[in-house]
Amino acid sequence: MSGKKVLVVDDEVHIIHVVAIKLRNNGYEVVSADNGAEALDLACQEKPDIIVTDFQMPVMTGIELVERLRDNEATKNVPVIMLTARSFAIPEDQQRRLRISECLSKPFSPRELMGTIEDILHQAQIVIDK
Amino acid sequence: MKPAKVPYAVVTGTVVISLLVAGATEWLDSGIGAGWRSFCDVLRFTAYCVGAVGVIWLGWYWLRLARAIASTASQMQQHIASGICPGQRPTGLQDPTAHRTAGHNTPAFQVKLTEAIELTEAIVGYVDSYSEATEQLLEQIEQLQIQTRLSNKQRRNTEAIIYSLPDAVIVFDEFDRLLIANEAAGKLFNFDHEGSQHQSIDEIFGAENTGTGKRKFADFLRQSRKAKTQATRREIELSSEFASQQEDGTPARAAVNPRTYDCIVSCVHDDSQHVCGIAAALHDVTREKEISQMKNDFVSHVSHELKTPLASITAYAEMLCDGEAADEETRRKFYSVIQTQAERLNRLIEDILNISRIESGLIKVDKTPLSLMILIEEQLQMIRSYAEQKNVEISGQKPIVYDQVYADKDMLSQVIINLLSNAVKYTRAGGSVKITTEVDEDARLARVSITDTGVGIPADQIEHVFDKFYRVGANKKLAQGTGLGLNLVKQIVERIHNGRVFVTSQVDVGSTFGFELPLATEQKVEAA
Incomplete structure (x- = not known):
């Protein structure tokens, strides 16, 4: 899966940093944003293969970001992984409606995140090949 | 029956019958023809005459009896004076020979004496039995008075408890009429809690739906009565009303300031387990719900704030373990992030504890x-x-x-x-x-x-x-x-x-x- 582009969105700079290192070490290209508005612009410009976003961010939450992504023709099908530090899970129907591929709770394992990204991209590749 | 009593009973009966006949003729007199009226007059006159004779005879008889009692009493006095112990029955009364020695030895006198004594005993017996019944009745009256005082006291206690409760309490009887309500209920449902006794549920809560939740509460009361349940619980939102105007200018009432009440409704049962009333207590839980929501928000927020530095610490530690830091400088950077995030976590915990101590007043x-x-x-x-x-x-x-x-x-x-x-x-x-x-x-x-x-x-x-x-x-x-x-x-x-x-x-x-x-x-x- 090397060479694929990942957009990482989080208001915590350390989280962006650690995810970016993990992904780059595994051959991925990484673009990052620390808020939803910037992420929307980047998603349109850079056309990432997958987006990893935090749930709770100021101004625009992760859910609002995904809703806006799904409304945009260019980004409506991009897979999304949500990282959340909330004490409750995102409701399944909302997850299904917004086509959020996976929700990982914070603290998360970069190793597990890496594996999840690879699985999702692999499945997406199979669909494209078919 | 003894022979002496026969004329007495006959005469008494005759007097009673004659009085009844006289009364009947008086009554008939008004509603019969002229031919019968003269017959009635004759009959009435006869009845009055017979009655008068009977009454005179009875008077004479009672006089004789009184004289006999008086003479018996004087004899008993003499007997007592001549050595009979007080309280001892005079044996001479049963033994005629004893009287002979005292000079009163005629059989007629003995018969009268015996009659008088029996009559006296009967009178004493009657009086005794009546006085016993009277005593019992007096005792029952006293018991009832005590019970009345107790139930009055209990009623006043119950009223005092209901009136002093900050929660609204309202009680209706079996016909859905108001029995008792406290001040809080009066304020909540906007009625005079002291002057609205016997008003119906519809008069108290209004027959129309005003959007204040009162109808919902009235329906809840009726449902609970039908279900005959004990302590049914439901949360109901009630709003106060204020006068407003509709678009066309007609006056209306609008609902404002909704508050949530925890309503407990219980049916009151009588001895035969029939529902004879319904009692409701309403506790305002608006603040409790707000506090509960604030607590949930706080816990959710704190957990998010604690997890954020923790997420950095665990992620960087895992990266170090997995050898993802390529050089010494990157490793040092990772160590530094772990250290600063751990300090941030500690600061956060200290601040939360300090705020919590101040808010709880424990500091x-x-x-x-x-x-x-x-x-x-x-x-x-x-x-x-x-x-x-x-x-x-x-x-x-x-x-x-x-x-x-x-x-x-x-x-x-x-x-x-x-x-x-x-x-x-x-x-x-x-x-x-x-x-x-x-x-x-x-x-x-x-x-x-x-x-x-x-x-x-x-x-x-x-x-x-x-x-x-x-x-x-x-x-x-x-x-x-x-x-x-x-x-x-x-x-x-x-x-x-x-x-x-x-x-x-x-x-x-x-x-x-x-x-x-x-x-x-x-x-x-x-x-x-």
Whole structure:
């Protein structure tokens, strides 16, 4: 899966940093944003293969970001992984409606995140090949 | 029956019959023809005559009887006087020979005497039985009076309990008419709780749906009565009403200020288990629900805030373990992130605990008269190196003659250091921070202001800066923080020291944070 582009969105700079290192070490290209508005612009410009976003961010939450992504023709099908530090899970129907591929709770394992990204991209590749 | 009693009974019967006949003829007299009327007159006259003769005979008979009783009594007296023990039955009454010796030896006298004694005994027996019945009745009356007093007392106790309850209590009888309601119920449903007895449910709650929730409550009462249940519970939202106008100008009532009530409705059963009434108690749970929601929000927020640094720590630690840090410099960077995030976690926990202690009132407060100037100078020394490191100029002011406040030194130091460090944190290199103290003698207040030339706070966010966990979104990149420092300042100044915090700000120009505290009175200074 090397060479694929990942957009990482989080208001915590350390989280962006650690995810970016993990992904780059595994051959991925990484673009990052620390808020939803910037992420929307980047998603349109850079056309990432997958987006990893935090749930709770100021101004625009992760859910609002995904809703806006799904409304945009260019980004409506991009897979999304949500990282959340909330004490409750995102409701399944909302997850299904917004086509959020996976929700990982914070603290998360970069190793597990890496594996999840690879699985999702692999499945997406199979669909494209078919 | 003895022969002497026969004429007495016959005569008495005759008198009664004649009186009845006379009465009947009087009654018939009004509703019969002329031929019969003369017959009735004759019959009535005869009945009156017979009755009169009978009454005279009875009078004569009773006189004789009285004389016999009197003579018997005098004989008994004589017997007693001649040696018979008191209380002993005179044996002579049963033994005629004894009387012969005393000279009263005729059989006719003995018969009369026996009759008189029997009559006396019968009278005494009657009187005794009546007096027993009377005593029983009196006893029953007394018992009933006690029970009435007790039930009155219980009723008054119950009423006093119901009237003193802060919760609304309302009781209806089996015909849905108001039996009792307390003041809280009167206020809640807008009726006179003392003067509305026997009003129906519809009169109390209104027959129409006004959107206040009253109809819903009335329906709940009726359903509970039908179901004959004991203590049915439901949460109902009730609003107060106020007079308003519809679009066409006609007066109407509008519902405002909805509050949530925990309603418990119980059916009242009589001895045969029939529902003879319905009682409802309404407890206002609006505040409890708000507090519960606030608690949930707080827990959710705290867990998020705690998990954020923890997420960094675990992720960087795992990266180190997996050998993802390529060189020594990257490794050192990772160690440093772990260290700073662990410190952030610790600070967060300390701040949460401090705020929690202040809010619960468990924190120990040691107030003494303090000079603000000296305290500020101490904190300036502590912050100076950090300001120099950031290339931010920091300055105090000249001493003021009297600036003593009555405060806890450690807490006030924390307030000043929090405000100073925030000012330095959000001021870019080359900027300045100035701390000033003013004393308002008239208002007896000391005012400390910390003005920076920092990034400022957008106008729409300034009202939230003292809220727990609130961080100005645009400024988060500039510095780390828990979002609790300013809340702690507010709690210490306002809750512990009866002061006031304030803030003014302009984006890209700077902010002024500060607080006011009452000046220490001279008595407190002397006492200290």
